[in-house]
Amino acid sequence: EYNYTLDSARASLVRQEDSIIFGLIERARFPFNSPTYNQTYTSIPQFHGTFLEFLVRNTEAIQAKAGRYNNPEENPFFPKDLPPSVVPHYHFPQFLDSAAAKINLNEVVWKTYLDELLPMFVATGDDGNYAQTAATDLSLLQAVSRRIHYGKFVAEVKFRGSPKDYEPLIRSKDRTALMKLLTDVSVEKMVVKRVNKKAMVFGQEVSLDGGVKGGKYKVDPSVVSLLYQKWIIPLTKNVQLEYLLSRSLH
Ligand SMILES: O=C(O)C(=O)C[C@]1(C(=O)O)C=C[C@@H](O)C=C1
Numbered sequence: 406e407y408n409y410t411l412d413s414a415r416a417s418l419v420r421q422e423d424s425i426i427f428g429l430i431e432r433a434r435f436p437f438n439s440p441t442y443n444q445t446y447t448s449i450p451q452f453h454g455t456f457l458e459f460l461v462r463n464t465e466a467i468q469a470k471a472g473r474y475n476n477p478e479e480n481p482f483f484p485k486d487l488p489p490s491v492v493p494h495y496h497f498p499q500f501l502d503s504a505a506a507k508i509n510l511n512e513v514v515w516k517t518y519l520d521e522l523l524p525m526f527v528a529t530g531d532d533g534n535y536a537q538t539a540a541t542d543l544s545l546l547q548a549v550s551r552r553i554h555y556g557k558f559v560a561e562v563k564f565r566g567s568p569k570d571y572e573p574l575i576r577s578k579d580r581t582a583l584m585k586l587l588t589d590v591s592v593e594k595m596v597v598k599r600v601n602k603k604a605m606v607f608g609q610e611v612s613l614d615g616g617v618k619g620g621k622y623k624v625d626p627s628v629v630s631l632l633y634q635k636w637i638i639p640l641t642k643n644v645q646l647e648y649l650l651s652r653s654l655h
Pocket of ligand 1 (some may be wrong): 413
């Protein structure tokens with residue numbers, strides 16, 4: 406069995422910050438491009454939904470065939486009606502409880518992304534690049550979703566580390582106490598500080614003479630920390646909580 410530890414789980418979360426910040430930078434290259442999210446823009450035959458939904462549903466279908474969702478770290482946004490994988494099944498280590506498969510907070514991720522995150526880091530305007538915009542949305546959505554659902558692994562590690570603390574709270578469904586037990590405020594503060602710093606490093610204009618052009622970053626570092634503080638960390642904790650509450654006990 407693969408050896409997940411709190412250190413290795415946290416190292417993965419740190420690594421995933423890179424994907425999220427580069428995803429933000431990539432999406433921020435385009436203005437808001439409202440037709441991407443606007444039902445009335447598309448008249449795609451046999452499809453009812455936004456342009457983004459069209460791209461995501463179809464991409465997920467092809468990625469499902471290619472085996473993406475065989476990996477327990479991946480959670481689709483539209484799990485209903487996905488085609489089965491057509492490739493040989495790689496046997497990923499069974500680290501999580503079987504209840505994990507049912508935990509999917511992507512509906513919340515989707516809504517939060519559109520209603521809260523996008524308006525915070527994207528400029529207003531329309532340059533017609535809807536397909537490119539939707540593609541950057543999808544890869545960012547997938548990075549955020551993977552990070553948040555990685556909470557399942559973090560929670561399992563924590564549970565195995567102190568089952569005597571977690572079991573009674575799970576039995577009594579004490580959400581408040583569970584939330585308190587899985588929270589580490591000092592780690593959260595470090596995460597928020599680090600993503601701010603990474604946004605400065607990754608988002609600077611690099612020039613050959615005289616290093617970095619001052620002042621302007623490709624995505625606002627304070628917005629990146631705010632996104633983490635307000636949405637990404639709290640959602641990761643919600644995944645941990647839901648996972649623990651549905652975890653089987655012996
Ligand atoms: O590192 C942990 O222990 C986590 O559970 C991850 C995380 C996070 O989302 O970054 C969430 C809850 C903790 O309070 C600290 C950090």
